[in-house]
Amino acid sequence: xxxxxxxxxxxxxxxxxxxxxxxxxxxxxxxxxxxxxxxxxxxxxxxxxxxxxxxxxxxxxxxxxxxxxxxxxxxxxxxxxxxxxxxxxxxxxxxxxxxxxxxxxxxxxxxxxxxxxxxxxxxxxxxxxxxxxxxxxxxxxxxxxxxxxxxxxxxxxxxxxxxxxxxxxxxxxxxxxxxxxxxxxxxxxxxxxxxxxxxxxxxxxxxxxxxxxxxxxxxxxxxxxxxxxxxxxxxxxxxxxxxxxxxxxxxxxxxxxxxxxxxxxxxxxxxxxxxxxxxxxxxxxxxxxxxxxxxxxxxxxxxxxxxxxxxxxxxxxxxxxxxxxxxxxxxxxxxxxxxxxxxxxxxxxxxxxxxxxxxxxxxxxxxxxxxxxxxxxxxxxxxxxxxxxxxxxxxxxxxxxxxxxxxxxxxxxxxxxxxxxxxxxxxxxxxxxxxxxxxxxxxxxxxxxxxxxxxxxxxxxxxxxxxxxxxxxxxxxxxxxxxxxxxxxxxxxxxxxxxxxxxxxxxxxxxxxxxxxxxxxxxxxxxxxxxxxxxxxxxxxxxxxxxxxxxxxxxxxxxxxxxxxxxxxxxxxxxxxxxxxxxxxxxxxxxx
Amino acid sequence: xxxxxxxxxxxxxxxxxxxxxxxxxxxxxxxxxxxxxxxxxxxxxxxxxxxxxxxxxxxxxxxxxxxxxxxxxxxxxxxxxxxxxxxxxxxxxxxxxxxx
Numbered sequence: 001x002x003x004x005x006x007x008x009x010x011x012x013x014x015x016x017x018x019x020x021x022x023x024x025x026x027x028x029x030x031x032x033x034x035x036x037x038x039x040x041x042x043x044x045x046x047x048x049x050x051x052x053x054x055x056x057x058x059x060x061x062x063x064x065x066x067x068x069x070x071x072x073x074x075x076x077x078x079x080x081x082x083x084x085x086x087x088x089x090x091x092x093x094x095x096x097x098x099x100x101x102x103x104x105x106x107x108x109x110x111x112x113x114x115x116x117x118x119x120x121x122x123x124x125x126x127x128x129x130x131x132x133x134x135x136x137x138x139x140x141x142x143x144x145x146x147x148x149x150x151x152x153x154x155x156x157x158x159x160x161x162x163x164x165x166x167x168x169x170x171x172x173x174x175x176x177x178x179x180x181x182x183x184x185x186x187x188x189x190x191x192x193x194x195x196x197x198x199x200x201x202x203x204x205x206x207x208x209x210x211x212x213x214x215x216x217x218x219x220x221x222x223x224x225x226x227x228x229x230x231x232x233x234x235x236x237x238x239x240x241x242x243x244x245x246x247x248x249x250x251x252x253x254x255x256x257x258x259x260x261x262x263x264x265x266x267x268x269x270x271x272x273x274x275x276x277x278x279x280x281x282x283x284x285x286x287x288x289x290x291x292x293x294x295x296x297x298x299x300x301x302x303x304x305x306x307x308x309x310x311x312x313x314x315x316x317x318x319x320x321x322x323x324x325x326x327x328x329x330x331x332x333x334x335x336x337x338x339x340x341x342x343x344x345x346x347x348x349x350x351x352x353x354x355x356x357x358x359x360x361x362x363x364x365x366x367x368x369x370x371x372x373x374x375x376x377x378x379x380x381x382x383x384x385x386x387x388x389x390x391x392x393x394x395x396x397x398x399x400x401x402x403x404x405x406x407x408x409x410x411x412x413x414x415x416x417x418x419x420x421x422x423x424x425x426x427x428x429x430x431x432x433x434x435x436x437x438x439x440x441x442x443x444x445x446x447x448x449x450x451x452x453x454x455x456x457x458x459x460x461x462x463x464x465x466x467x468x469x470x471x472x473x474x475x476x477x478x479x480x481x482x483x484x485x486x487x488x489x490x491x492x493x494x495x496x497x498x499x500x501x502x503x504x505x506x507x508x509x510x511x512x513x514x515x516x517x518x519x520x521x522x523x524x525x526x527x528x529x530x531x532x533x534x535x536x537x538x539x540x541x542x543x544x545x546x547x548x549x550x551x552x553x554x555x556x557x558x559x560x561x562x563x564x565x566x567x568x569x570x571x572x573x574x575x576x577x578x579x580x581x582x583x584x585x586x587x588x589x590x591x592x
Numbered sequence: 593x594x595x596x597x598x599x600x601x602x603x604x605x606x607x608x609x610x611x612x613x614x615x616x617x618x619x620x621x622x623x624x625x626x627x628x629x630x631x632x633x634x635x636x637x638x639x640x641x642x643x644x645x646x647x648x649x650x651x652x653x654x655x656x657x658x659x660x661x662x663x664x665x666x667x668x669x670x671x672x673x674x675x676x677x678x679x680x681x682x683x684x685x686x687x688x689x690x691x692x
Contacts, residue, residue: 212657213635214642220655237639240646240653358636387611389640394611419634424611 006072006134007034009163013177013204020201021062022180023209023221028062033069036117040070041130043111044100052079052142054092054110055188056103062209063113064187065197067102072140075132076100080143080188082152082418091152092144136160137325143190145282145361155282157190158325165194165285165322166202168304172289173227173251173276177204182221182249183229186211190282191255195229215241225250232259233358233390235275239266246271255280256359257392258347264292278303279347282361284331285322288345299344310339315351355384357420358391367413367421371397374412376404379432381440382423385455396449397423398432425449447492458492462513464520474551481521483548491542504540509572514562517548518576522557526579534574540566598671601648606667609644610637622667638664645670651677 014020014030021028028036044053053071055078057064071078076099081092084105092098101110134140140159144152169175183196200207205227212218215237218228228249235254238246252267252275259277267273279300280286287308288300302308306320309330316337319330336348353364364382371380379400387394399409410426433444443453452458462485473480487504493512494502504513510531518525540546544566551561558580563573603617606626627638641664642653651674653660663673 210657214639214653214657214660216653216655217657217660233636234639237643240643389609389611390636391640420636 005131006140006159006163007037007069007131009159010069010198010201013202018177018204019206021065021209022206022223025060025062025209028209033062033066035121036066037069037073038129039121040066040102040111040113040116041073043116044070044074044076047074047076047099050077050097050139051099052077052095052097053100053102054079054081054089054098056081056084056089056101056105056107056110057113057188058084058186059104060114060209061183061187061196061207061211063104063117065201065207066117067113068141068197071102072134073130073132075130075134077139077156078141080141080193082144082189088144088152095154134159136163141190141193143188143193143282145189155190156324156326161285161322161325162194162198163202164305166198168322169195169199169286170203171304173203173253175199175203175205175227179203179205180223180226181205181207181229182218182223182226183208183211184213184218184234185229185231190285191231191280192229194286195253195255199229215245219245222246222248224248228252230254231256231359232263232392233257235259235267236263236390238271241271243270246273249273251276253278255286257356259292260392280322281333281335283324283327284318284333285320287316287318287320299340299342299346301344308337308339308343308345310337310345313351314338314348316345355393355395357393357395360418360420362393362395362418362421364395367395367397367417367423370416371399371409371413371423371426374401374404374409377401377409381432381445383440383442383445383449385446385451391420394455395421395423396451397426398429398445398448399426400430400432401428404428452490452492456490458490459488460492461516462487462491464517477554479552479554479557481517481550483517483520483550484545485548486545487540487542489542494542502542506534506536506572509536509540509564510534510574513546513564514548514576517550517562518560518578521550522552522560522578525557525560528576529579530577532575532577534572536572538566538569538571540564540571546571598674599667602645602667602670602674605644605648606641609640620667622671624667625665626667627664645674649674649678650681 011030011034016029016031018030019027020030020033053076055064055067057067068078079092079098081089093101102113103110104112104114136159138159139156140162142154142156144154179200181196181200183192185192185196187193187197196207208221210221212221213234219241226249230252232254252273254275255278259275267275274291276289276291278286279288286303287306288302290300292298306318309317311317311332314336316333316335317330318333323329323331334350334352334354336351337345338348339345354361355364364384368380368382371377371382377399381398383396384393385396401409406426406428410422414422427449429448433441433448435441446453446455450457465484493504493508515528546564546566549563552559558578560576560578562576564571599622603620606612606620607615607617645651663669
């Protein structure tokens, strides 16, 4: 590239008449792309070193490619804001290196690319040819990620990184000229830029101009043998398609988050597709790939040109031409991994507080800091739990904020944070469960949200059937009350007791099953004084319908015999002695 | 099916599918935009909702993303879309083998 132009590197495999773009908006050839790029380039001033053109191109991938190529031909890099929100774009535009704006929005500033392209070409002369020399180490694109705190982070990429990776991917996929790429992701982040624009160009193929999202829309845009470039959350929705609807798909590539086994199985069984998954990050570029044919095959193979190792702390080390040149080599990632005997890597999660939500990296601490910074918030905690939807991870927040409305708090976060980073739920509490050193007690925090340690909903009390006729008491002088309830599958107090064989602890049976019944039967009874003859005879399992029978002698309600049965099975029995009912005034204070 | 409750069913489906635990289904306004403003949902939510609507009502999204955006604008537009699709399905003889 040093003695070449980026344009030649990108279009070297195309003859002038070869397609670079197709779709509902019409076909475009390599010649069109070069000509159109020159027309847009003519609307740009000469750059100073390091100058960027901000691209806000929402609808047409061809227009995006024209704008990017125009900037590169003039020697600019392109700046890609993470979304088209006015404040986000404004923040990128306010940076000193942001010299110009090319866009397809209704905004009244910058250059509107669709207008330029719609204008008839000047027929007096060929457009001026610009061909800036782009050295491999020159930055050609800076992608911004929406920092969870609202502060955008800049990720500069050099020509060597991006074109090098596009070439490596061409090799990995053995893409021949004429490949057709159908993306469900836009071009304005590194993954989309690389896979939906640069890869089709470098390999001599073409991309779809539109970005279909919903399943039927994707099907409508397929061409035979298409390389579908997508993400797991989009693939999950293909479940709604009839078998065979994706017959035109040649191959599927997915990245940004691991493909859930369930989605992989659905694609295999319903659509006979095995996606190629690519592991990578903004810092490292692509690292490794896999095409898991079964759920056990979880190891990743390094991409061509990538060397991986694992440091003594279990952290993945990456060295490749695609790693940010400003970073030390090998680059020590925040990913935990093992290497198998074949040099393939098995991913073991993250070493930091970053979670992936629908493929976006979100820092829990940053969300927490944003929540804590809201007016009226005294303390805040953000928790990530597994989510069965395409989002894969869900954020929940706890806040101490007297007098503040939880809904307003969530709305305030939605105004600042990227949509994916906004906690699904903001729950107000009087105090956060913290260790003395300030560390959050996760299990107790989840309990405050009505969830068990696995993030699944829990029932914290049993729903007693009050309208149960009591069987006859054993004698004339005896009183008997019976309470019935079904123990729910997600009963909170099974947590921590034999995950594979849930047993209800004796203390739970007494405190959370028997005593609440005693309080109902004898509202005036005092606190528990002693226990006698307590026997735990059989297990109470989730789903059991249990009955609690309470017997006492009339006039002697301080001594109550209890039995818990599940159907015919006796589970436990014993005798409770209750303190004499406290004086009416003190009752509330002594009732547990 | 009682058609009057389709909007209510959709509201519950939205809350359940997207796990909007703070949101009471009854508080979702029938005509309010679901995405960007309103509930502040994003494209992943749209996909999840499309999948849930397919499972619940047997209705598939359209080929045209612009049209899909219109259908997914609000509970009202979604309900209209589902009613239209279901009426179409009822008018078209099923592809299943004819009765002997």
